[in-house]
Amino acid sequence: MSKLVKLKKGFDIKLAGKAEKKIEAFQPAQTFAIKPTDFVGMQRPKVIVNEGDTVKAGTPLMIDKKLDSVLYAAPVSGEVVEIKRGEKRKLLEIKIKADKEISYEAFEKYSESDLKSLSKAQATAAILKGGVWPQIIQRPYGIVANPEDEPKAIFISGFDSHPLAPDYGVLLKGQEKYFQAGINVLKKLTSGKVHLNLDQQSEVSPVYAGAQGVDVNKFSGPHPAGNVGVQIHHLDPMNKGEVAWTVNPYGVVQIGKLLLEGIYDASKVVAITGSEAKKAVYAKTFLGACVDKFTTGNTHSTNFRVVSGNVLTGERINADGYLGFYDHQLTLLPEGDYYEFMGWAKPTSTKLSFHRALGLLSFLSPNKDYVLDTNTRGEERAFVQTGVFEQVTPMDIFPVYLLKAIMAEDFDEMEELGIYEVIEEDLALCEFIDVSKHPVQEIVRKGIELIQYS
Amino acid sequence: MKFLRDLLDKQKPLFEKGGKFENLYYLYEAGETFMFSPNHTTSIKGTQVKDAIDLKRMMITVVVAMLPCLLFGMYNVGAQHFMAVGESAGFGEKFLLGLKLVLPLVLVSYTAGGIVEAVFAVIRKHPINEGFLVTGMLIPLVVPATMPLWQVALATIFAVIIAKEVFGGTGMNILNVAMTARAFLYFAYPAQISGDKVWTYLGDKVAVDGFSGATALSVAFQAGQTGETVSSALAAHNASIGDQLYSFANMFFGFIPGSIGETSALMALIGALILIATGVASWKIIVSGFAGTYIMGLIMNAFAVNEFMAMPAHYHLVMGGVAFGIVFMATDPVSAAHTETGKWVYGLLIGFLTVIIRVTNPAYPEGIMLAVLLMNVFAPLIDYYVVNANKKRRLQRATV
Numbered sequence: 001m002s003k004l005v006k007l008k009k010g011f012d013i014k015l016a017g018k019a020e021k022k023i024e025a026f027q028p029a030q031t032f033a034i035k036p037t038d039f040v041g042m043q044r045p046k047v048i049v050n051e052g053d054t055v056k057a058g059t060p061l062m063i064d065k066k067l068d069s070v071l072y073a074a075p076v077s078g079e080v081v082e083i084k085r086g087e088k089r090k091l092l093e094i095k096i097k098a099d100k101e102i103s104y105e106a107f108e109k110y111s112e113s114d115l116k117s118l119s120k121a122q123a124t125a126a127i128l129k130g131g132v133w134p135q136i137i138q139r140p141y142g143i144v145a146n147p148e149d150e151p152k153a154i155f156i157s158g159f160d161s162h163p164l165a166p167d168y169g170v171l172l173k174g175q176e177k178y179f180q181a182g183i184n185v186l187k188k189l190t191s192g193k194v195h196l197n198l199d200q201q202s203e204v205s206p207v208y209a210g211a212q213g214v215d216v217n218k219f220s221g222p223h224p225a226g227n228v229g230v231q232i233h234h235l236d237p238m239n240k241g242e243v244a245w246t247v248n249p250y251g252v253v254q255i256g257k258l259l260l261e262g263i264y265d266a267s268k269v270v271a272i273t274g275s276e277a278k279k280a281v282y283a284k285t286f287l288g289a290c291v292d293k294f295t296t297g298n299t300h301s302t303n304f305r306v307v308s309g310n311v312l313t314g315e316r317i318n319a320d321g322y323l324g325f326y327d328h329q330l331t332l333l334p335e336g337d338y339y340e341f342m343g344w345a346k347p348t349s350t351k352l353s354f355h356r357a358l359g360l361l362s363f364l365s366p367n368k369d370y371v372l373d374t375n376t377r378g379e380e381r382a383f384v385q386t387g388v389f390e391q392v393t394p395m396d397i398f399p400v401y402l403l404k405a406i407m408a409e410d411f412d413e414m415e416e417l418g419i420y421e422v423i424e425e426d427l428a429l430c431e432f433i434d435v436s437k438h439p440v441q442e443i444v445r446k447g448i449e450l451i452q453y454s
Numbered sequence: 455m456k457f458l459r460d461l462l463d464k465q466k467p468l469f470e471k472g473g474k475f476e477n478l479y480y481l482y483e484a485g486e487t488f489m490f491s492p493n494h495t496t497s498i499k500g501t502q503v504k505d506a507i508d509l510k511r512m513m514i515t516v517v518v519a520m521l522p523c524l525l526f527g528m529y530n531v532g533a534q535h536f537m538a539v540g541e542s543a544g545f546g547e548k549f550l551l552g553l554k555l556v557l558p559l560v561l562v563s564y565t566a567g568g569i570v571e572a573v574f575a576v577i578r579k580h581p582i583n584e585g586f587l588v589t590g591m592l593i594p595l596v597v598p599a600t601m602p603l604w605q606v607a608l609a610t611i612f613a614v615i616i617a618k619e620v621f622g623g624t625g626m627n628i629l630n631v632a633m634t635a636r637a638f639l640y641f642a643y644p645a646q647i648s649g650d651k652v653w654t655y656l657g658d659k660v661a662v663d664g665f666s667g668a669t670a671l672s673v674a675f676q677a678g679q680t681g682e683t684v685s686s687a688l689a690a691h692n693a694s695i696g697d698q699l700y701s702f703a704n705m706f707f708g709f710i711p712g713s714i715g716e717t718s719a720l721m722a723l724i725g726a727l728i729l730i731a732t733g734v735a736s737w738k739i740i741v742s743g744f745a746g747t748y749i750m751g752l753i754m755n756a757f758a759v760n761e762f763m764a765m766p767a768h769y770h771l772v773m774g775g776v777a778f779g780i781v782f783m784a785t786d787p788v789s790a791a792h793t794e795t796g797k798w799v800y801g802l803l804i805g806f807l808t809v810i811i812r813v814t815n816p817a818y819p820e821g822i823m824l825a826v827l828l829m830n831v832f833a834p835l836i837d838y839y840v841v842n843a844n845k846k847r848r849l850q851r852a853t854v
Contacts, residue, residue: 015503237851239852240852241852307502311501311502311503312502313500315498316497316498316499316502331502333502336496337493338493339490339491339493340490340491341455341490342490342491343490344487344488344511345510345514351506352505352506353505353506354505354507355507355732357512357732358515358518360506360511372503373503374495374496374503375491375494375495375496375504376496376504377505377506377507377508378487378492378508378509378510379483379487379492379494379508379581380581381508381509381583382583382624382626384509384512384625384787385512386788386790386792387736387792387793387794390794396844396847396848397844398793398844400792401841417844428500431500431501432501432503433507434505435507435508435509437504439497439500440500441499441501442499
C-alpha cells in the first residue's frame with residue numbers, strides 16, 4: 001500500500017552553488033575522524049583504542065557506556081594518531097591517519113538467499129558487530145537506536161530536500177544490489193513495515209527503481225517534504241510510547257554491503273556546494289574525512305565558512321575540520337561578520353526572505369538562486385509574529401506553542417503538543433524565517449532531552 | 455558612514471560589561487542597531503544563514519501602513535476647522551494647521567513612551583523593543599486633535615507600564631497597548647475625548663451658527679433615542695454649513711469630524727492593503743472583523759426596535775473607528791489570537807461586539823475600543839480551545 005502525500009507548506013531556500021552532477025577527483029584526505037558530538041544523545045563515550053594503535057576499517061573505536069552493544073567503527077584503516085579531548089576531558093575527535101590501501105576487518109558474509117532466512121537476532125548481531133548500527137536512528141528523540149527495542153516501522157527517506165542537497169542518484173550510483181540487501185535485512189528488524197519515501201517531483205533514481213519488499217510512498221512539495229520526520233507524521237505518526245526507526249539510504253547500502261561482502265565500507269560520495277565553492281561538484285571520500293583537500297584553493301574569498309551538512313541543520317567546522325558522521329554535503333558560505341548601515345530599512349532583492357515586509361523583494365523572483373552569508377540579519381527578540389511558523393511546518397503541530405512549552409519546561413504540555421514527533425531538522429525552517437531570531441533547533445533539542453531524561 | 459561606525463566602535467567598550475556605563479548597554483544597543491544592522495553571525499550548530507527579515511523591518515512596515523491615515527488625518531483636522539468656523543482655505547493651509555496640531559501629539563507620544571521603554575530596558579536589562587514604533591504612532595491617531603498633550607503623555611506612560619511592562623514587556627502583553635491608552639483617556643478624562651465639542655479644533659475662533667461637532671455615530675445614536683430615521687438625521691446634520699457632511703461618501707473618504715486617524719475608512723483600507731500585501735498583519739482578522747461588523751449590523755436590522763438598530767448595516771463599517779481599529783488594533787499579533795483558526799473567531803467576535811456595544815449600550819456610541827480590549831482578553835481562551843483540539847487529535851490517534 002503506497003501513499004501519495006502532497007504537501008503545500010514549507011519553503012525552498014534557493015541558493016547559488018549547486019553541485020554539478022559529476023564526480024571530480026580531489027587529492028585523497030590524509031586523516032579521518034570520528035566525533036562523538038555527531039551522535040546526539042550520546043551520553044558517555046568511551047574510547048577503546050589507544051593513540052598509536054593500528055586499526056582496520058571496521059575496527060571498533062568507541063562505545064557509548066549507556067548503550068554499549070553499539071560499536072562505532074573506524075571508517076578507514078591506519079594509525080590512531082590523536083584522541084582529542086576538550087574541557088573536562090570531553091572526547092572530541094578520534095583521528096586516524098589513513099593507509100594508502102584500505103584494509104578491512106573481515107565479518108561474516110551472507111549470500112542473498114542466506115539473508116532471507118536470517119533471524120532478527122542474527123541480523124541485529126551482524127549489524128552491531130560490523131559497526132553499522134549507528135546508521136539506525138530512533139524516533140522519538142532522533143538518537144542512535146537501541147537494538148533491544150521493537151520498532152513499529154522503519155522509514156527511509158529516499159531524497160533530501162534541504163538547500164543544495166545532494167542527489168541520492170549520484171551518491172548511491174551502482175549500489176542497487178546492496179540497497180536491496182539492506183532492505184531485506186532491515187525487514188528482519190521490525191514486525192511492521194519498511195517505508196521508502198520518494199520525491200514525487202523528480203524521476204526515481206535507479207538505486208530505488210527496483211526496490212522490493214518495501215512500501216513506496218511519494219511526497220511532493222517544498223522542503224521539508226524530504227525530512228523523514230515529516231514523512232512519518234503523514235504515514236504513521238509517532239505516539240507516546242511508540243518507537244520507530246529511520247535509516248538514511250546510505251546506511252541501508254552500508255548494511256547491505258556489510259552482510260553481502262563482510263566488510264565495513266565507509267566510502268561515500270559527498271557534494272561540495274555553496275556560493276563560495278569554485279568547483280561545486282561531487283567527490284569520493286570516506287566517512288569522517290578531513291575536508292582540507294576540498295576547501296583549500298576551492299573558495300572565491302578568504303573569509304568563508306565551512307559547513308558540514310546543509311545551511312539549515314549543518315554545523316560549522318574548520319577549513320581543516322572533519323565531515324560529520326551523517327553528512328553527505330559540504331556547504332561553503334561567505335561569512336557575514338560585517339555591519340550594514342541602516343540594514344534593517346534598506347530595500348533588498350539580493351537577500352532571501354520568506355516574508356514580504358517592506359523592502360524585502362525576494363518574493364518577486366522566486367526562481368533566483370541567492371548568495372547568502374552567515375549574518376544573522378538582526379537581533380534576538382521576544383516572540384511577536386504569529387502564524388508564520390505554521391506556514392513552513394507541514395505537520396499538524398503548533399510550533400510556537402511547543403517551543404514555549406519547552407522554554408517553560410512544561411512536560412505535559414510538551415507531550416500533548418507533539419514533542420515526540422519532531423527533531424531539530426523538522427523545525428529548522430522556523431529558525432530560518434524567525435523574525436525574532438530564536439535558536440529554534442537548540443530549543444527543540446533541549447525539550448527532547450528534558451523528556452528523554454525525565 | 456565609516457565615521458559613524460568608528461564613533462560607535464569607540465564608545466562601545468564604555469557600555470560593555472565592565473565599562474563605565476554598562477547599565478545603559480541596551481540604550482547603546484538600540485542606537486547602534488538602529489544605525490547599523492549588527493555583525494553577528496550564525497552559531498556553530500543550527501541554521502547557518504538567516505532570513506533577511508528582522509523585527510525592526512516588520513514594525514516599520516506597520517508604521518508605513520499608518521502613514522496614509524496620519525497624513526489624511528492632518529489634512530482633515532485642518533479641513534474640519536475651517537469648515538466649522540466658516541472660512542475657506544486652500545489645501546496647504548488646511549494641511550499645515552493639521553500638521554501644527556498633530557505633530558506635537560505624535561512627538562509627545564513617542565517621547566513619553568520612549569522614556570518608559572528606555573527606563574524599563576535599563577532596569578530589567580532587556581533590549582528596547584521595536585514594537586513601540588507602532589504603539590507610539592497609534593496613540594495620537596486615536597485621539598482628537600484637541601487632546602491636551604499632558605493627557606496623551608500620561609496615557610502613553612500608563613499604557614506602556616500597565617498594559618505591557620508589568621506583563622514582562624513586548625510579546626507578553628495581553629492587551630493592545632494603544633487601545634489601553636485610549637481606554638485610559640476615555641475613562642480618566644471623558645470630557646476631552648467624548649461629547650460633541652472635542653472633535654473639531656476651533657482655536658480662538660467661533661463656530662458658525664448651527665454648527666454641531668457631533669460625530670456621525672453620535673448623531674445616529676441620538677436618532678435612535680428620538681425616533682427619527684438615521685439617514686434623515688445624518689442628512690439634516692449641519693445642514694446650515696451647506697454640504698451634506700454625513701453622506702456615505704464623506705464618511706467613507708473621511709471628511710468628517712473624529713479622532714485624527716480614524717475618520718477615513720479609505721485610508722484604513724489602504725493601510726490594510728499594505729499590511730496584507732506584506733503579510734505583516736493577518737488578513738483573516740481584517741476580513742472576519744469587517745464581516746462580523748456587517749453581519750451583526752444585519753442582525754440588528756432584523757430585530758430593530760429603534761432607528762439606530764435599523765441603520766443600514768454598511769454604515770457601521772464607515773462610521774467611527776471600526777475600520778482603523780480592525781486594521782491596526784485588532785491585528786496586533788501579540789494581543790490577538792495566535793492560532794489561525796482562532797483568528798477567524800477573534801475577528802468575527804470583534805465585529806459582533808463592536809456593533810452590539812454601539813447599538814445597545816445607553817452611555818456612549820462607539821464600540822470598537824471595548825470590543826478589541828474585550829477580545830484581547832478572550833483571545834487566549836479562543837486559542838486554548840484551538841490548541842486543545844490539536845492535543846485531542848493527537849491523543850485520539852494514540853488510543854485508537
